Amino acid sequence: MYPKIRVINRLSSFLTRSALLKIYKQTMLPIFDYGFSVWMECSNSMRDNLERLQNQVMLTILKADRTSCTQSMRSELGLLTLKNRRRFLRFQLVYKIINDYNCPNQLKGYLPRRSSLHGRDLRDNTTLHLPKAITTVGQETFQYAAAKDWNDLPKSIRSITTLSSSKAGLYSFFAKIGQIKS
Numbered sequence: 001m002y003p004k005i006r007v008i009n010r011l012s013s014f015l016t017r018s019a020l021l022k023i024y025k026q027t028m029l030p031i032f033d034y035g036f037s038v039w040m041e042c043s044n045s046m047r048d049n050l051e052r053l054q055n056q057v058m059l060t061i062l063k064a065d066r067t068s069c070t071q072s073m074r075s076e077l078g079l080l081t082l083k084n085r086r087r088f089l090r091f092q093l094v095y096k097i098i099n100d101y102n103c104p105n106q107l108k109g110y111l112p113r114r115s116s117l118h119g120r121d122l123r124d125n126t127t128l129h130l131p132k133a134i135t136t137v138g139q140e141t142f143q144y145a146a147a148k149d150w151n152d153l154p155k156s157i158r159s160i161t162t163l164s165s166s167k168a169g170l171y172s173f174f175a176k177i178g179q180i181k182s
Helices: 002-011 017-027 029-039 044-062 070-077 082-098 114-118 142-152 163-181
Strands: none
Touching (some): 002 017, 002 044, 017 044, 029 082, 082 142, 082 163
């Protein structure tokens, strides 16, 4: 990652903000995304280090000083915190599994809806079945964590029917959360 940050630093005096942002999104974000899909969760110190890397790149792109507010830089560049980006990507996968949208055969039926297990209509047919997990290790599995997080989303987002609308709704939801919590 550091060589890529150095390249962005060197190019910052020659390129526009939009060009630097494209370079960041095309060279560094895919590495973060791959890491999220492989390791899903990591230690708090590692998360903080990764967030600092993103903050450093945002400072370079915006040519801002170190005392600049990261929240305002993030909203100006249209970026999510890496934690929210991780959740955003997880929810995209959950949406694809639930709606059988380009879903591998191995994952079909992996996250069943509660209503399909009971064989009757429930008030909220968008909630997922939460598998029984007694230990904290069981609660950190993808199946449990994804179902729990999906059920915690607002119903208006869970009930969206198209992938593109779902992505837009999730992105605006996480951008709003990032502004409130940061």
